[in-house]
Amino acid sequence: xxxxxxxxxxxxxxxxxxxxxxxxxxxxxxxxxxxxxxxxxxxxxxxxxxxxxxxxxxxxxxxxxxxxxxxxxxx
Amino acid sequence: xxxxxxxxxxxxxxxxxxxxxxxxxxxxxxxxxxxxxxxxxxxxxxxxxxxxxxxxxxxxxxxxxxxxxxxxxxxxxxxxxxxxxxxxxxxxxxxxxxxxxxxxxxxxxxxxxxxxxxxxxxxxxxxxxxxxxxxxxxxxxxxxxxxxxxxxxxxxxxxxxxxxxxxxxxxxxxxxxxxxxxxxxxxxxxxxxxxxxxxxxxxxxxxxxxxxxxxxxxxxxxxxxxxxxxxxxxxxxxxxxxxxxxxx
Numbered sequence: 001x002x003x004x005x006x007x008x009x010x011x012x013x014x015x016x017x018x019x020x021x022x023x024x025x026x027x028x029x030x031x032x033x034x035x036x037x038x039x040x041x042x043x044x045x046x047x048x049x050x051x052x053x054x055x056x057x058x059x060x061x062x063x064x065x066x067x068x069x070x071x072x073x074x075x
Numbered sequence: 076x077x078x079x080x081x082x083x084x085x086x087x088x089x090x091x092x093x094x095x096x097x098x099x100x101x102x103x104x105x106x107x108x109x110x111x112x113x114x115x116x117x118x119x120x121x122x123x124x125x126x127x128x129x130x131x132x133x134x135x136x137x138x139x140x141x142x143x144x145x146x147x148x149x150x151x152x153x154x155x156x157x158x159x160x161x162x163x164x165x166x167x168x169x170x171x172x173x174x175x176x177x178x179x180x181x182x183x184x185x186x187x188x189x190x191x192x193x194x195x196x197x198x199x200x201x202x203x204x205x206x207x208x209x210x211x212x213x214x215x216x217x218x219x220x221x222x223x224x225x226x227x228x229x230x231x232x233x234x235x236x237x238x239x240x241x242x243x244x245x246x247x248x249x250x251x252x253x254x255x256x257x258x259x260x261x262x263x264x265x266x267x268x269x270x271x272x273x274x275x276x277x278x279x280x281x282x283x284x285x286x287x288x289x290x291x292x293x294x295x296x297x298x299x300x301x302x303x304x305x306x307x308x309x310x311x312x313x314x315x316x317x318x319x320x321x322x323x
Binding site for chain 1: 076077078079080081082086090091093094095096097098099100101103104255256259260289295296297300
């Protein structure tokens with residue numbers, strides 16, 4: 001499935017606020033290092049993400065660029 | 076996939092110069108989102124203050140001027156009077172508005188100037204290293220109050236929206252917080268009303284945004300947000316203090 005949360009890792013400053021507000025605990029601080037020297041946040045569990053957008057609302061660096069929700073499947 | 080949220084186009088690609096976890100970025104995003112939603116981007120002039128947000132014009136792509144320390148409201152008055160069709164926002168911190176610039180801000184409010192003030196309160200002077208500000212809480216340790224702020228020595232914290240609500244000029248006065256997604260949604264609602272007050276030519280509007288300063292509070296960003304909820308919000312309660320007719 002496509003990623004529900006698009007994170008611009010170059011903008012991220014590893015403050016951890018998105019991880020702290022995520023109600024489903026699907027975000028974490030990764031082991032990668034961006035060009036500023038921070039460990040960017042990543043979405044590691046796309047399946048359980050509910051696209052609530054709390055991470056987007058709290059992100060102080062506008063690093064969460066998009067939050068998307070899958071269209072409901074028509075029966 | 077249905078788009079729920081998208082970074083506003085008015086926010087530039089340039090990385091912010093703020094410390095990790097600084098809510099200045101949240102305030103910038105809320106302003107940019109509202110300007111886009113209310114179709115005001117082209118006629119907006121933002122007056123940036125002195126403080127950490129001094130480089131704000133690099134991050135929000137609108138017309139901008141840079142005011143001397145505390146003089147943003149005076150400058151915004153001049154811009155609004157010379158160009159009444161423009162939409163003027165003054166973005167100020169607590170050291171800027173509540174200390175050095177309190178005269179300019181109070182008189183702009185008393186005259187009922189048609190400007191909107193976004194007032195960021197983080198309880199200290201962030202850029203210069205965390206000195207005591209007028210809004211520092213009783214007992215809070217800063218670099219100039221190493222034993223905590225004492226009322227008999229340093230006075231009491233200032234409640235700016237309550238003061239301004241006593242004047243006749245303002246059309247909309249409120250306080251919101253930037254510590255949690257719920258409060259950020261509420262802050263956006265309050266800012267929308269403040270911008271509507273100016274759009275409908277009703278008078279002066281001010282929204283105080285309770286913010287954090289993780290670096291100078293010597294906390295992690297998550298602990299700083301926790302401190303807002305536990306210590307700051309009981310002293311500075313969220314609410315609307317003055318709502319003129321026509322703002323809703």
